[in-house]
Amino acid sequence: MKIRNLYLPILIIFFVLSCSTTITTKSEERLISSLFSPYVHDMGKAVDIIQKHELIANLTHLMNMDNGGRKYYLLEYEHISEMIGNVTQRLYDDLLIVNNSYTILYSMKNIDLYGRRLSQLSPILHYFISNLPYDDVAIYKPFEYPPLSGNYSFCICYPVQLNDRNKGFCIGLINQNKFYDIVPRDTIIAETNGEVIFNIVESGPLNLDEHKLKQSSMNISGKNYNIRPLKYKNISWYILYP
Incomplete structure (x- = not known):
């Protein structure tokens, strides 16, 4: 799109x-x-691919096999590429996948975040997401991301479920500057x-x-x-x- x-x-x-x-x-x-609905719709396409290939379960398993390393990460590269190809990348400051233990399994912009706890990246974001239900998309007010960067982003959290089980979240970070020329x-x-x-x-x-x-x-x-x-x-x- x-x-x-x-x-x-x-x-x-x-x-x-x-x-x-x-x-x-x-x-x-x-x-x-x-x-916000254009972003929610766009992220929904990413979540479809995450569910289709059970990306959260597979990436969590591979991460545990390699004790947080990256060599097994390439095994899911094709599916990750399919997911990213399904979204409008320019909309986001970053797109994250986290599991239900709040471990980062994927970052569109920073591979070094792989395997890190969400709380290490942003305590504010971790607090918000850890208190979310899995029944619907949730939006968080602008906060500084990355920390100490001076950039502020809205956060859209899209829950990922499979067979009625909560797997994690797809998180879209949208720079508030994108709204300056719109509102x-x-x-x-x-x-x-x-x-x-x-x-x-x-x-x-x-x-x-x-x-x-x-x-x-x-x-x-x-x-x-x-x-x-x-x-x-x-x-x-x-x-x-x-």
């Missing part, structure tokens, strides 16, 4: 949001949810407690009044912002735009 096709529904969403303030709540939530100018995304998790304006606020977020609009630094709920999968945020 071409990246242009993935971004088309997103561009339509924010064109509608920018030009209208009278959309019904139901339609609004359905439209805004499409901000309306000066857009802010905040959690329900008022914490700002996405802000195009670098000098913008870090926290907002959580009570005012329940209104239809609010004033921020002398500018009026429309407020709309952003609900999709596990997230319940607010999107604010002038």
